[in-house]
Amino acid sequence: MSQQIFWNGKFSKADYFYGTKANQFLASKIELFKNHKKLLCLGEGEGRNAIFFAQNGFEVSAIDASDVGLLKLDTRSKEENLEIKTFCMDLNFWKADEKYDVIVASYLHMYKDERENLFKKIENSLNFDGYFVGEFFSTKQLTYNSGGPKDLDLLYSIEDFLNHFILCKKNISEEIVTLDEGIGHQGEACVIRVVIQKI
């Protein structure tokens, strides 16, 4: 099943599957981005992070494979008088020909063998001093029932990030957190948190 069919199915069932509030970790980094403007959200789904950053004055674009998710994002941004550019595509085919000051992703479940290509494109798309900030489910999340895929190939380890972004400053941690994000993520979870700066 394609990512689009899978995620369209989830996003058709609920009002907002992961709620309307931005991911707490991404939102908590807003001070870090205060001299930055152009921000890209990857695997943005129904748009909770994109809306938050646009409300806070960033020039926001968002990419996702799910047209159902992005339609909700577009509807919400129109209601709130925000301008957010959306692109419906599989990230494996993202051309990455534009530069950004900040790139964010929450719970983007890319397969292990797709990551090298994606991470290279993220690094190349960042302006110098730009940040890539993300929260991902750890491989240890397999033993929790708070959400996320039950496929090891879609889960992350600290090494996945340490072995990439070679010329960047990296702060990568594995943490136990309590998620309260719609019906999709509820309860104790094990996550990888990533703050990467291109230098």
Ligand SMILES: C[S@@+](CC[C@H](N)C(=O)[O-])C[C@H]1O[C@@H](n2cnc3c(N)ncnc32)[C@H](O)[C@@H]1O
């Ligand atoms: C767990 S959801 C998270 C959505 C959003 N980031 C959030 O936290 O609310 C994963 C999202 O990644 C998108 N996604 C997964 N694989 C993708 C791919 N290869 N290309 C583009 N989007 C993808 C899905 O369509 C889905 O919207």
